[in-house]
Amino acid sequence: MLLNPVVANLHNTQTDRFHPILFCESPLPGLLPAEKPVRHRSKSHHTQGFATRDEALAECDRMVEQLAGESGGPVRLCLQKDFAWDGADVPAMVVFFVERDGNLEPM
Numbered sequence: 001m002l003l004n005p006v007v008a009n010l011h012n013t014q015t016d017r018f019h020p021i022l023f024c025e026s027p028l029p030g031l032l033p034a035e036k037p038v039r040h041r042s043k044s045h046h047t048q049g050f051a052t053r054d055e056a057l058a059e060c061d062r063m064v065e066q067l068a069g070e071s072g073g074p075v076r077l078c079l080q081k082d083f084a085w086d087g088a089d090v091p092a093m094v095v096f097f098v099e100r101d102g103n104l105e106p107m
Contacts, residue, residue, distance in 0.1 A: 002071050004038065006097060006104060007060045008078040009053070010045055014087030017049035018056035020063055021083065023095060037096035037107050045091060053082070078104040 004025035011018055023040035050056040060077060067075045078097060083106070085091045096107040 002043075002067065002073075002075075004040070004073075005043075005067055005071070005075045006040055006078050007063050007067070007075060008106075009056050009060060009082045010049075010085050010091055011053075011082040012049060012085050012087045015049070017051060018053050018082065019045045019047070019049040019085075019091075020056055020060045021045040021091070022063065022067075023078075023093075023097075026094070037098040040095050040097055042091065042093045042095075076104050078106065080105065 002024050006023040008021050008023060009018055010021045022043045022045070024043045026039050026041040028039055046056070046059060050059065057079060060079060064075045064077060080103065083093065097104045098107055
């Protein structure tokens with residue numbers, strides 16, 4: 001089961017390709033205040049990626065539909081900006097998301 005999944009876009013700056021990426025909530029230990037940034041960890045990304053950002057964003061939309069159908073819960077998008085990746089190693093990330101004006105933003 002995915003906890004509060006977020007779909008975003010990863011930009012490989014080395015190859016100039018775009019990779020949709022999935023994040024799942026990974027709460028910090030202990031009690032959290034009601035207003036908080038929420039920690040998410042990357043779970044997977046589209047390995048081959050796409051030549052254009054528009055193609056990747058279309059895949060992000062498809063992922064949201066698929067994941068919502070599988071989990072039965074909401075899946076959020078964070079597409080205001082792409083996450084930069086230099087193409088080295090696996091793009092494993094921990095990101096804190098906060099909601100502002102109805103949109104998720106990375107901190």
